[in-house]
Amino acid sequence: MSPLAPAAKALADHPWLDGAWAGSTGALLLLSRLGQAEFHREGRQWLLDALQSQLATRNLALPGNWRLLDAPPPATDHATIERLLAAPRPRQVIPTAEQENAGRWKLGLVLPSDLIHFDDHFRKAPVLPGVVQVAWALALAAPRLGTSHHCREMEALKFQRLLRPGDVLELDLHYEDEPGTMLGKLHFAYRHAGQHCSSGRLRVTRAHD
Numbered sequence: 001m002s003p004l005a006p007a008a009k010a011l012a013d014h015p016w017l018d019g020a021w022a023g024s025t026g027a028l029l030l031l032s033r034l035g036q037a038e039f040h041r042e043g044r045q046w047l048l049d050a051l052q053s054q055l056a057t058r059n060l061a062l063p064g065n066w067r068l069l070d071a072p073p074p075a076t077d078h079a080t081i082e083r084l085l086a087a088p089r090p091r092q093v094i095p096t097a098e099q100e101n102a103g104r105w106k107l108g109l110v111l112p113s114d115l116i117h118f119d120d121h122f123r124k125a126p127v128l129p130g131v132v133q134v135a136w137a138l139a140l141a142a143p144r145l146g147t148s149h150h151c152r153e154m155e156a157l158k159f160q161r162l163l164r165p166g167d168v169l170e171l172d173l174h175y176e177d178e179p180g181t182m183l184g185k186l187h188f189a190y191r192h193a194g195q196h197c198s199s200g201r202l203r204v205t206r207a208h209d
Contacts, residue, residue, distance in 0.1 A: 002078075007060040011051060019072055023081040026065025030072060031113060031166075039113065040164050043124045044068070068113040070166060089116045093136060098144075104174040105144050113165040128163035133198055137173065137188035145175045147186050151202035155185070161197040163190065169197070178203075 002008075008022035016035030021028040029051075031039060039047050048066050055062055065085055073080055090112045097108035111128060118126035134154065141147050163169065172189045182205055189199035 003061050004063050007055050007063060010055060010058060010060060014051065014054070016047070016051070019069075021073060021076055021081050022063070023065075023078070023085045025063070026067065026085045027063040028067050028069050028073060028081060028084055030069045036113070036166055039068075040126065043122070043126055044119060045123065068165075070110060070113050089114050091116050092139070095140070100144070103145070104172065105141075107140060107171040107173070109169040109171055111163060111165055111167045111169065115165065118165055126165055130157070130159050130198065133159075133163070133190060134188075134200065134202065137171065137186065137200075138202065138204070140171065141173045141175070141186050141188070145173065145186070146206050147175055147184070147204045148206070151186070151204050152183060153203040155201040155203065157198075157200040158196075159198045161192065161195060163192070163197055167192050175204075 002022045002024055004022035004024075004027060008020040008027050011017055011020035011027065011029070014020075016032055016038055017029055018032045019030040035047070052062055067085055067089070073084055093109050093111065093115075095107040096110055099106045115128075117129055117132050121127060121129045134151075134157075138147070138149050138151060142149050170191045172187075172191070174187050175184055176187065177184045183203050184206070186202040186204050187199075188202070190197040
């Protein structure tokens, strides 16, 4: 049994958590709605420090590696837990669904709670930086629309709603040629629960140009 198993068992009953699983050096945490609210309000490090403080008062071994999950692990055997603890924290988002209609793409996204970009922007109120939103739009459009990963110019950028850990989003993408030029415009728009979050136009080339 892992020496951190007692800590994971103690954490499993915490109101901020819907589950906790221990490995040899760390713990996987699945936040409850209350825990997600605390994460949004105070940030990742504050939340983890608070949990560690509670474990310390009970003289329990403290995990050295904490990972935040968005769903229960696919299995709870030792090998699976160790693999999840060893995996690098995500920097990108992976579409959960996608649909194309006449050159317009709609992608489903879930912002990972363990996303590394949330650590410093902002430490006490984690939000997804605008520059990351633009970079993701470029990266996700490239294989679908054949556009470059780099933009020449940004137009009409609007950031109207903060994007937070765990948010379920829709990303709309489409490309529009600019007649008489080698460039075109990549249009992107992020939405959450039907509400507009951010959008813009990025002047790009086709990847083969």
